Amino acid sequence: MKVENKATQQAPDTNDKKSSCNKSFPSLATCWGILLLIMVLRFYFSTVLEKRIANLTQETQMLKKKNEELRRNQTNLILQIHNLTRDCTLLEKQLAENQELKKKNEELETEKKNLTEIIQQMTTPWIELNVSRAQWSIDAYCPKENSNRKCNACQAGWLYFESSCYAVNNVKPAEWKTWEEARENCRGKSSDLAVVVNEEEKKNVSEKSWKYDGNKGYWIGLRVEDGIWKWLDGRNLTDSSWINQPPSDGHCAISVQDEGFKSVSCDEKNPWICNRKALSV
Template identity: 75%
Template sequence: MKVENKATEQTPDTNDKKSSCNKSFPSLATCWGILLLIMVLRFYLSTVLEKQIANLTAETQMLKKKNKELETEKKNLTEIIQQMTTQWKELNVSRAQWSIDAYCPKEKNNRKCEPCQAGWEYAEPSCYATNNPERDEWKTWKEAQENCRGKISDLAVVINEEEKKTVIKKSWKYDENKGYWIGLRVEDGIWKWLDGRNLTNSSLINQPPSDGHCAVSVQDEGFKSLSCDEKNPWICKKKALSV
Protein backbone atom coordinates (compact mmCIF):
# COMPACT_ATOMS: atom_id res chain seq x y z
CA MET A 1 0.00 0.00 0.00
CA LYS A 2 2.76 2.38 0.73
CA VAL A 3 4.41 1.75 -2.62
CA GLU A 4 1.23 2.51 -4.56
CA ASN A 5 0.76 5.73 -2.71
CA LYS A 6 4.23 6.85 -3.69
CA ALA A 7 3.59 6.09 -7.34
CA THR A 8 0.33 7.96 -7.19
CA GLU A 9 1.98 10.94 -5.62
CA GLN A 10 4.63 11.12 -8.39
CA THR A 11 2.08 11.48 -11.26
CA PRO A 12 1.14 15.13 -10.77
CA ASP A 13 4.84 16.07 -10.71
CA THR A 14 5.39 14.40 -14.10
CA ASN A 15 2.46 16.19 -15.74
CA ASP A 16 3.70 19.51 -14.46
CA LYS A 17 7.11 18.90 -15.97
CA LYS A 18 5.59 18.09 -19.44
CA SER A 19 3.45 21.22 -19.34
CA SER A 20 6.45 23.34 -18.44
CA CYS A 21 8.48 21.79 -21.27
CA ASN A 22 5.78 22.59 -23.88
CA LYS A 23 5.69 26.20 -22.74
CA SER A 24 9.48 26.65 -23.25
CA PHE A 25 9.30 26.11 -27.07
CA PRO A 26 7.50 28.49 -29.59
CA SER A 27 4.66 27.14 -31.61
CA LEU A 28 5.08 26.06 -35.24
CA ALA A 29 3.06 29.05 -36.47
CA THR A 30 5.38 31.41 -34.64
CA CYS A 31 8.41 29.78 -36.24
CA TRP A 32 6.89 30.12 -39.70
CA GLY A 33 6.07 33.74 -39.02
CA ILE A 34 9.62 34.55 -37.98
CA LEU A 35 11.00 32.74 -41.01
CA LEU A 36 8.65 34.65 -43.33
CA LEU A 37 9.66 37.96 -41.77
CA ILE A 38 13.33 37.14 -42.26
CA MET A 39 12.68 36.30 -45.92
CA VAL A 40 10.75 39.55 -46.47
CA LEU A 41 13.49 41.62 -44.85
CA ARG A 42 16.13 39.83 -46.87
CA PHE A 43 14.22 40.48 -50.11
CA TYR A 44 13.71 44.17 -49.19
CA LEU A 45 17.34 44.69 -48.32
CA SER A 46 18.45 42.88 -51.44
CA THR A 47 16.18 45.07 -53.60
CA VAL A 48 17.41 48.30 -51.95
CA LEU A 49 21.04 47.30 -52.31
CA GLU A 50 20.55 46.33 -55.95
CA LYS A 51 18.94 49.72 -56.63
CA GLN A 52 21.76 51.56 -54.88
CA ILE A 53 24.34 49.57 -56.82
CA ALA A 54 22.54 50.39 -60.07
CA ASN A 55 22.46 54.10 -59.18
CA LEU A 56 26.16 54.10 -58.28
CA THR A 57 26.98 52.29 -61.51
CA ALA A 58 25.03 54.89 -63.52
CA GLU A 59 26.74 57.74 -61.67
CA THR A 60 30.14 56.17 -62.27
CA GLN A 61 29.43 55.86 -66.00
CA MET A 62 28.23 59.46 -66.08
CA LEU A 63 31.38 60.66 -64.31
CA LYS A 64 33.54 58.69 -66.73
CA LYS A 65 31.72 60.30 -69.65
CA LYS A 66 32.08 63.75 -68.09
CA ASN A 67 35.75 63.13 -67.42
CA LYS A 68 36.25 62.11 -71.03
CA GLU A 69 34.50 65.29 -72.20
CA LEU A 70 36.72 67.39 -69.90
CA GLU A 71 39.83 65.68 -71.22
CA THR A 72 38.71 66.45 -74.78
CA GLU A 73 38.01 70.07 -73.83
CA LYS A 74 41.40 70.32 -72.12
CA LYS A 75 43.08 68.97 -75.23
CA ASN A 76 41.25 71.47 -77.43
CA LEU A 77 42.15 74.37 -75.11
CA THR A 78 45.77 73.26 -75.05
CA GLU A 79 45.84 73.27 -78.85
CA ILE A 80 44.24 76.74 -78.92
CA ILE A 81 46.79 78.06 -76.40
CA GLN A 82 49.63 76.60 -78.43
CA GLN A 83 48.25 78.20 -81.60
CA MET A 84 47.82 81.55 -79.84
CA THR A 85 51.35 81.33 -78.43
CA THR A 86 52.72 80.62 -81.89
CA GLN A 87 50.71 83.47 -83.40
CA TRP A 88 51.83 85.80 -80.60
CA LYS A 89 55.48 84.93 -81.21
CA GLU A 90 55.02 85.44 -84.94
CA LEU A 91 53.27 88.76 -84.26
CA ASN A 92 56.10 89.90 -82.00
CA VAL A 93 58.62 88.97 -84.69
CA SER A 94 56.56 90.84 -87.27
CA ARG A 95 56.36 93.89 -85.01
CA ALA A 96 60.06 93.76 -84.33
CA GLN A 97 60.76 93.54 -88.06
CA TRP A 98 58.33 96.38 -88.71
CA SER A 99 60.09 98.51 -86.09
CA ILE A 100 63.45 97.80 -87.67
CA ASP A 101 62.16 98.65 -91.15
CA ALA A 102 60.32 101.75 -89.91
CA TYR A 103 63.16 103.24 -87.88
CA CYS A 104 66.08 101.75 -89.75
CA PRO A 105 65.15 101.61 -93.45
CA LYS A 106 67.50 99.66 -95.68
CA GLU A 107 69.28 101.61 -98.37
CA LYS A 108 71.63 99.76 -100.70
CA ASN A 109 71.89 96.83 -98.27
CA ASN A 110 72.76 99.19 -95.43
CA ARG A 111 70.53 100.37 -92.64
CA LYS A 112 70.52 103.85 -91.18
CA CYS A 113 68.51 104.26 -88.01
CA GLU A 114 66.53 107.39 -87.21
CA PRO A 115 64.89 108.39 -83.90
CA CYS A 116 61.48 108.68 -85.62
CA GLN A 117 59.87 106.71 -88.40
CA ALA A 118 58.93 108.30 -91.70
CA GLY A 119 56.16 110.90 -91.38
CA TRP A 120 57.05 111.78 -87.77
CA GLU A 121 59.05 114.77 -86.57
CA TYR A 122 61.69 114.47 -83.90
CA ALA A 123 61.78 116.79 -80.91
CA GLU A 124 63.80 115.26 -78.09
CA PRO A 125 62.83 112.96 -76.52
CA SER A 126 59.68 112.33 -78.57
CA CYS A 127 58.30 111.95 -82.06
CA TYR A 128 55.25 113.93 -83.22
CA ALA A 129 52.81 113.41 -86.06
CA THR A 130 50.65 116.41 -86.97
CA ASN A 131 47.54 115.03 -88.68
CA ASN A 132 46.01 117.42 -91.24
CA PRO A 133 43.42 115.43 -93.20
CA GLU A 134 40.68 116.93 -95.36
CA ARG A 135 37.90 118.73 -93.48
CA ASP A 136 35.46 115.82 -93.79
CA GLU A 137 38.05 113.50 -92.20
CA TRP A 138 38.57 115.49 -89.02
CA LYS A 139 37.83 113.56 -85.84
CA THR A 140 36.31 113.92 -82.40
CA TRP A 141 38.71 113.76 -79.46
CA LYS A 142 37.94 110.05 -78.87
CA GLU A 143 38.29 109.19 -82.56
CA ALA A 144 41.59 111.07 -82.71
CA GLN A 145 42.93 109.13 -79.72
CA GLU A 146 41.90 105.85 -81.37
CA ASN A 147 43.75 106.91 -84.50
CA CYS A 148 46.89 107.61 -82.48
CA ARG A 149 46.62 104.28 -80.68
CA GLY A 150 46.52 102.59 -84.07
CA LYS A 151 49.91 104.17 -84.68
CA ILE A 152 51.24 102.87 -81.34
CA SER A 153 51.07 106.35 -79.83
CA ASP A 154 48.71 108.71 -77.97
CA LEU A 155 47.42 112.22 -78.38
CA ALA A 156 50.24 114.56 -77.41
CA VAL A 157 50.75 115.26 -73.72
CA VAL A 158 52.98 117.97 -72.31
CA ILE A 159 55.55 117.16 -69.64
CA ASN A 160 57.42 120.46 -69.47
CA GLU A 161 57.59 123.98 -70.92
CA GLU A 162 59.79 122.84 -73.80
CA GLU A 163 57.24 120.26 -74.92
CA LYS A 164 54.48 122.85 -74.64
CA LYS A 165 56.35 125.08 -77.07
CA THR A 166 56.90 122.15 -79.44
CA VAL A 167 53.21 121.18 -79.49
CA ILE A 168 51.97 124.76 -79.90
CA LYS A 169 54.47 125.36 -82.68
CA LYS A 170 53.07 122.39 -84.61
CA SER A 171 49.44 123.52 -84.15
CA TRP A 172 48.96 125.61 -87.28
CA LYS A 173 45.74 127.58 -87.54
CA TYR A 174 44.00 127.90 -90.88
CA ASP A 175 40.52 128.17 -92.40
CA GLU A 176 37.95 126.64 -90.01
CA ASN A 177 40.61 124.92 -87.97
CA LYS A 178 40.06 125.73 -84.28
CA GLY A 179 43.14 123.86 -83.15
CA TYR A 180 44.59 120.36 -82.78
CA TRP A 181 43.36 117.79 -80.31
CA ILE A 182 45.94 116.96 -77.61
CA GLY A 183 45.88 114.42 -74.77
CA LEU A 184 44.15 116.67 -72.22
CA ARG A 185 40.50 116.42 -71.17
CA VAL A 186 38.16 117.00 -68.22
CA GLU A 187 37.63 114.00 -65.92
CA ASP A 188 35.71 114.18 -62.63
CA GLY A 189 35.66 117.95 -62.82
CA ILE A 190 39.42 118.44 -63.34
CA TRP A 191 41.76 118.74 -66.30
CA LYS A 192 43.74 115.53 -66.70
CA TRP A 193 46.41 114.34 -69.12
CA LEU A 194 46.12 110.98 -70.88
CA ASP A 195 49.05 109.62 -68.87
CA GLY A 196 46.98 110.05 -65.68
CA ARG A 197 48.57 113.29 -64.41
CA ASN A 198 46.39 116.15 -63.23
CA LEU A 199 46.96 119.50 -64.88
CA THR A 200 48.73 121.36 -62.07
CA ASN A 201 49.80 124.40 -64.11
CA SER A 202 46.58 126.37 -64.58
CA SER A 203 48.38 128.85 -66.81
CA LEU A 204 48.42 126.24 -69.59
CA ILE A 205 44.68 126.68 -70.12
CA ASN A 206 42.78 129.66 -68.74
CA GLN A 207 39.32 128.10 -69.10
CA PRO A 208 37.77 126.29 -66.13
CA PRO A 209 37.10 122.53 -66.48
CA SER A 210 33.71 121.72 -67.93
CA ASP A 211 32.31 118.20 -68.28
CA GLY A 212 32.53 116.84 -71.80
CA HIS A 213 35.32 119.22 -72.79
CA CYS A 214 38.77 118.43 -74.18
CA ALA A 215 41.75 120.62 -75.08
CA VAL A 216 43.08 121.74 -78.43
CA SER A 217 46.42 123.38 -79.10
CA VAL A 218 46.41 126.57 -81.20
CA GLN A 219 49.54 128.14 -82.63
CA ASP A 220 50.50 131.40 -80.88
CA GLU A 221 47.45 131.06 -78.58
CA GLY A 222 48.16 128.04 -76.38
CA PHE A 223 45.57 125.51 -75.20
CA LYS A 224 41.81 126.03 -75.44
CA SER A 225 38.73 124.14 -74.24
CA LEU A 226 36.24 122.69 -76.74
CA SER A 227 33.48 120.10 -76.64
CA CYS A 228 35.05 116.65 -77.10
CA ASP A 229 32.42 115.91 -79.76
CA GLU A 230 33.65 118.64 -82.10
CA LYS A 231 35.83 117.52 -84.99
CA ASN A 232 39.36 118.79 -85.45
CA PRO A 233 42.78 117.69 -86.70
CA TRP A 234 45.07 116.17 -84.07
CA ILE A 235 48.66 115.62 -82.93
CA CYS A 236 50.03 112.19 -81.95
CA LYS A 237 53.11 111.62 -79.83
CA LYS A 238 55.36 108.64 -79.10
CA LYS A 239 58.74 108.07 -77.54
CA ALA A 240 61.65 108.45 -79.92
CA LEU A 241 64.01 105.58 -80.63
CA SER A 242 67.33 105.84 -78.83
CA VAL A 243 70.06 105.50 -81.44
Protein backbone atom coordinates (compact mmCIF):
# COMPACT_ATOMS: atom_id res chain seq x y z
CA MET A 1 0.00 0.00 0.00
CA LYS A 2 2.80 2.22 0.79
CA VAL A 3 4.51 1.41 -2.52
CA GLU A 4 1.54 2.26 -4.47
CA ASN A 5 1.29 5.51 -2.76
CA LYS A 6 4.83 6.41 -3.82
CA ALA A 7 4.12 5.53 -7.39
CA THR A 8 1.03 7.47 -7.19
CA GLN A 9 2.89 10.43 -5.75
CA GLN A 10 5.69 10.36 -8.39
CA ALA A 11 3.40 10.20 -11.36
CA PRO A 12 1.78 13.50 -10.72
CA ASP A 13 5.19 15.27 -10.27
CA THR A 14 6.36 14.16 -13.70
CA ASN A 15 3.25 15.24 -15.33
CA ASP A 16 3.45 18.57 -13.63
CA LYS A 17 6.96 19.12 -15.05
CA LYS A 18 5.87 18.20 -18.54
CA SER A 19 2.93 20.44 -18.22
CA SER A 20 5.15 23.27 -17.06
CA CYS A 21 7.52 22.79 -19.99
CA ASN A 22 4.70 22.70 -22.40
CA LYS A 23 3.40 25.87 -20.92
CA SER A 24 6.83 27.74 -21.04
CA PHE A 25 7.75 26.86 -24.65
CA PRO A 26 5.43 29.39 -26.33
CA SER A 27 6.76 32.09 -24.08
CA LEU A 28 10.31 31.28 -25.03
CA ALA A 29 9.45 31.26 -28.71
CA THR A 30 7.75 34.55 -28.26
CA CYS A 31 10.86 35.99 -26.60
CA TRP A 32 13.06 34.73 -29.37
CA GLY A 33 10.65 36.13 -31.91
CA ILE A 34 10.64 39.48 -30.18
CA LEU A 35 14.44 39.42 -29.93
CA LEU A 36 14.72 38.55 -33.59
CA LEU A 37 12.28 41.31 -34.45
CA ILE A 38 14.28 43.73 -32.36
CA MET A 39 17.47 42.69 -34.13
CA VAL A 40 15.83 43.00 -37.52
CA LEU A 41 14.39 46.40 -36.61
CA ARG A 42 17.73 47.47 -35.21
CA PHE A 43 19.53 46.41 -38.38
CA TYR A 44 16.89 48.13 -40.49
CA PHE A 45 16.89 51.33 -38.56
CA SER A 46 20.68 51.27 -38.32
CA THR A 47 20.94 50.91 -42.10
CA VAL A 48 18.34 53.63 -42.65
CA LEU A 49 20.02 55.93 -40.15
CA GLU A 50 23.46 55.37 -41.69
CA LYS A 51 22.07 56.13 -45.12
CA ARG A 52 20.28 59.17 -43.75
CA ILE A 53 23.44 60.33 -42.00
CA ALA A 54 25.42 59.86 -45.23
CA ASN A 55 22.81 61.91 -47.13
CA LEU A 56 22.84 64.58 -44.48
CA THR A 57 26.64 64.66 -44.54
CA GLN A 58 26.58 65.02 -48.34
CA GLU A 59 23.93 67.75 -48.12
CA THR A 60 26.01 69.46 -45.44
CA GLN A 61 29.07 69.43 -47.73
CA MET A 62 26.98 70.80 -50.59
CA LEU A 63 25.59 73.50 -48.34
CA LYS A 64 29.12 74.39 -47.23
CA LYS A 65 30.21 74.65 -50.88
CA LYS A 66 27.18 76.79 -51.70
CA ASN A 67 27.86 78.93 -48.65
CA GLU A 68 31.49 79.44 -49.74
CA GLU A 69 30.30 80.26 -53.26
CA LEU A 70 27.79 82.73 -51.85
CA ARG A 71 30.56 84.32 -49.78
CA ARG A 72 32.75 84.63 -52.87
CA ASN A 73 29.84 86.12 -54.78
CA GLN A 74 29.19 88.48 -51.90
CA THR A 75 32.87 89.54 -51.89
CA ASN A 76 32.74 90.09 -55.67
CA LEU A 77 29.54 92.08 -55.32
CA ILE A 78 31.09 94.23 -52.59
CA LEU A 79 34.12 94.82 -54.84
CA GLN A 80 31.85 95.66 -57.79
CA ILE A 81 29.87 98.04 -55.60
CA HIS A 82 33.13 99.68 -54.50
CA ASN A 83 34.27 100.02 -58.13
CA LEU A 84 30.90 101.37 -59.20
CA THR A 85 30.98 103.87 -56.35
CA ARG A 86 34.47 104.97 -57.37
CA ASP A 87 33.46 105.21 -61.04
CA CYS A 88 30.37 107.15 -60.07
CA THR A 89 32.52 109.58 -58.07
CA LEU A 90 34.90 109.98 -61.01
CA LEU A 91 32.01 110.52 -63.41
CA GLU A 92 30.52 113.13 -61.11
CA LYS A 93 33.92 114.85 -60.92
CA GLN A 94 34.30 114.70 -64.71
CA LEU A 95 30.78 115.99 -65.12
CA ALA A 96 31.59 118.92 -62.84
CA GLU A 97 34.80 119.57 -64.78
CA ASN A 98 32.88 119.34 -68.04
CA GLN A 99 30.40 121.86 -66.74
CA GLU A 100 33.27 124.14 -65.78
CA LEU A 101 34.91 123.64 -69.19
CA LYS A 102 31.60 124.32 -70.87
CA LYS A 103 31.27 127.51 -68.87
CA LYS A 104 34.83 128.56 -69.75
CA ASN A 105 34.19 127.71 -73.39
CA GLU A 106 31.10 129.90 -73.36
CA GLU A 107 33.13 132.70 -71.78
CA LEU A 108 35.84 132.27 -74.43
CA GLU A 109 33.25 132.28 -77.19
CA THR A 110 31.83 135.50 -75.78
CA GLU A 111 35.32 137.01 -75.54
CA LYS A 112 36.07 135.84 -79.09
CA LYS A 113 32.90 137.48 -80.32
CA ASN A 114 33.81 140.71 -78.53
CA LEU A 115 37.35 140.63 -79.93
CA THR A 116 35.99 139.96 -83.42
CA GLU A 117 33.77 143.00 -83.12
CA ILE A 118 36.71 145.09 -81.87
CA ILE A 119 38.90 143.86 -84.76
CA GLN A 120 36.14 144.68 -87.22
CA GLN A 121 35.84 148.13 -85.69
CA MET A 122 39.61 148.62 -85.90
CA THR A 123 40.00 147.24 -89.42
CA THR A 124 38.65 150.27 -91.21
CA PRO A 125 40.79 152.83 -89.31
CA TRP A 126 43.82 150.53 -89.69
CA ILE A 127 43.32 150.30 -93.46
CA GLU A 128 42.83 154.05 -93.62
CA LEU A 129 46.00 154.53 -91.53
CA ASN A 130 48.00 152.27 -93.84
CA VAL A 131 46.67 154.15 -96.86
CA SER A 132 47.67 157.40 -95.17
CA ARG A 133 51.15 156.02 -94.43
CA ALA A 134 51.50 154.77 -97.98
CA GLN A 135 50.45 158.15 -99.28
CA TRP A 136 52.90 159.84 -96.93
CA SER A 137 55.70 157.56 -98.16
CA ILE A 138 54.81 158.34 -101.75
CA ASP A 139 54.77 162.06 -101.06
CA ALA A 140 58.03 161.86 -99.05
CA TYR A 141 60.02 159.83 -101.55
CA CYS A 142 58.21 160.80 -104.77
CA PRO A 143 57.24 164.47 -104.46
CA LYS A 144 55.19 166.10 -107.19
CA GLU A 145 56.98 168.50 -109.52
CA ASN A 146 54.73 170.21 -112.08
CA SER A 147 52.07 167.47 -111.73
CA ASN A 148 54.73 164.80 -112.20
CA ARG A 149 56.27 162.59 -109.54
CA LYS A 150 59.99 161.97 -109.32
CA CYS A 151 61.09 159.30 -106.85
CA ASN A 152 64.28 159.64 -104.81
CA ALA A 153 66.20 157.07 -102.74
CA CYS A 154 65.92 159.28 -99.64
CA GLN A 155 63.17 161.62 -98.54
CA ALA A 156 63.73 165.36 -98.33
CA GLY A 157 66.29 166.35 -95.71
CA TRP A 158 68.17 163.03 -95.86
CA LEU A 159 71.49 162.50 -97.67
CA TYR A 160 72.05 159.41 -99.86
CA PHE A 161 75.24 157.35 -99.81
CA GLU A 162 75.77 153.68 -100.77
CA SER A 163 72.15 152.49 -100.34
CA SER A 164 71.77 154.40 -97.04
CA CYS A 165 70.14 157.65 -96.07
CA TYR A 166 71.72 159.97 -93.46
CA ALA A 167 70.10 162.75 -91.44
CA VAL A 168 72.60 165.13 -89.82
CA ASN A 169 70.87 166.79 -86.89
CA ASN A 170 72.51 170.21 -86.71
CA VAL A 171 70.52 171.58 -83.81
CA LYS A 172 71.31 174.38 -81.40
CA PRO A 173 73.42 173.50 -78.34
CA ALA A 174 70.33 173.81 -76.14
CA GLU A 175 68.79 170.92 -78.10
CA TRP A 176 71.78 168.60 -78.02
CA LYS A 177 71.09 165.14 -76.56
CA THR A 178 72.79 162.31 -74.71
CA TRP A 179 73.59 159.16 -76.69
CA GLU A 180 70.38 157.39 -75.54
CA GLU A 181 68.25 160.49 -76.22
CA ALA A 182 69.78 160.83 -79.68
CA ARG A 183 69.06 157.20 -80.46
CA GLU A 184 65.45 157.61 -79.30
CA ASN A 185 65.11 160.58 -81.66
CA CYS A 186 66.37 158.49 -84.59
CA ARG A 187 63.96 155.67 -83.75
CA GLY A 188 61.13 158.15 -83.91
CA LYS A 189 62.19 158.74 -87.52
CA SER A 190 62.13 154.98 -88.36
CA SER A 191 65.94 154.90 -88.26
CA ASP A 192 68.82 154.54 -85.78
CA LEU A 193 72.14 156.19 -85.03
CA ALA A 194 74.54 155.86 -87.97
CA VAL A 195 76.34 152.52 -88.30
CA VAL A 196 79.51 152.31 -90.41
CA VAL A 197 80.35 149.15 -92.36
CA ASN A 198 83.46 150.06 -94.36
CA GLU A 199 86.10 152.74 -94.83
CA GLU A 200 84.05 154.55 -97.47
CA GLU A 201 81.11 154.94 -95.12
CA LYS A 202 83.45 156.04 -92.32
CA LYS A 203 84.87 158.73 -94.60
CA ASN A 204 81.38 159.85 -95.62
CA VAL A 205 80.21 160.11 -92.01
CA SER A 206 83.37 161.99 -91.02
CA GLU A 207 82.91 164.44 -93.86
CA LYS A 208 79.32 165.10 -92.78
CA SER A 209 80.34 165.68 -89.16
CA TRP A 210 80.64 169.41 -89.66
CA LYS A 211 81.79 171.56 -86.83
CA TYR A 212 78.95 173.83 -85.86
CA ASP A 213 78.87 176.34 -83.04
CA GLY A 214 81.84 174.66 -81.42
CA ASN A 215 80.37 171.15 -81.14
CA LYS A 216 82.94 168.41 -80.60
CA GLY A 217 81.25 165.86 -82.86
CA TYR A 218 78.11 163.85 -83.67
CA TRP A 219 76.79 160.76 -81.94
CA ILE A 220 76.98 157.57 -84.03
CA GLY A 221 75.75 154.02 -83.34
CA LEU A 222 78.89 152.78 -81.56
CA ARG A 223 79.31 152.24 -77.81
CA VAL A 224 81.23 150.11 -75.28
CA GLU A 225 79.52 146.90 -74.10
CA ASP A 226 81.33 144.52 -71.72
CA GLY A 227 84.61 146.29 -72.50
CA ILE A 228 84.20 145.93 -76.29
CA TRP A 229 83.22 148.50 -78.93
CA LYS A 230 79.97 147.33 -80.52
CA TRP A 231 77.85 148.71 -83.36
CA LEU A 232 74.08 148.87 -82.95
CA ASP A 233 73.65 146.10 -85.54
CA GLY A 234 75.47 143.72 -83.16
CA ARG A 235 78.88 143.70 -84.86
CA ASN A 236 82.11 144.19 -82.95
CA LEU A 237 84.43 146.96 -84.11
CA THR A 238 87.25 144.99 -85.70
CA ASP A 239 89.49 147.86 -86.88
CA SER A 240 91.18 149.20 -83.74
CA SER A 241 92.65 152.09 -85.73
CA TRP A 242 89.22 153.70 -86.02
CA ILE A 243 89.04 154.59 -82.31
CA ASN A 244 91.14 154.23 -79.18
CA GLN A 245 90.61 151.19 -77.00
CA PRO A 246 87.51 151.49 -74.79
CA PRO A 247 88.30 152.71 -71.28
CA SER A 248 85.18 151.19 -69.70
CA ASP A 249 81.46 150.73 -70.14
CA GLY A 250 79.44 153.93 -70.28
CA HIS A 251 81.44 155.36 -73.19
CA CYS A 252 80.03 156.05 -76.65
CA ALA A 253 81.56 157.24 -79.91
CA ILE A 254 81.28 160.60 -81.65
CA SER A 255 82.39 161.37 -85.21
CA VAL A 256 84.54 164.48 -85.48
CA GLN A 257 85.21 166.12 -88.84
CA ASP A 258 88.67 165.25 -90.17
CA GLU A 259 89.55 163.54 -86.85
CA GLY A 260 87.59 160.28 -87.09
CA PHE A 261 85.87 158.66 -84.09
CA LYS A 262 86.49 159.57 -80.45
CA SER A 263 85.37 158.08 -77.14
CA VAL A 264 83.34 160.25 -74.73
CA SER A 265 80.90 159.66 -71.91
CA CYS A 266 77.47 158.58 -73.14
CA ASP A 267 75.94 161.16 -70.80
CA GLU A 268 77.50 164.08 -72.66
CA LYS A 269 75.23 166.04 -74.97
CA ASN A 270 76.01 166.37 -78.67
CA PRO A 271 74.25 166.60 -82.03
CA TRP A 272 73.75 163.28 -83.83
CA ILE A 273 73.54 161.50 -87.20
CA CYS A 274 70.66 159.13 -88.04
CA ASN A 275 70.89 156.40 -90.63
CA ARG A 276 68.41 154.12 -92.43
CA LYS A 277 68.21 152.02 -95.57
CA ALA A 278 67.58 153.91 -98.81
CA LEU A 279 64.60 153.23 -101.07
CA SER A 280 65.37 151.21 -104.20
CA VAL A 281 64.29 153.28 -107.21
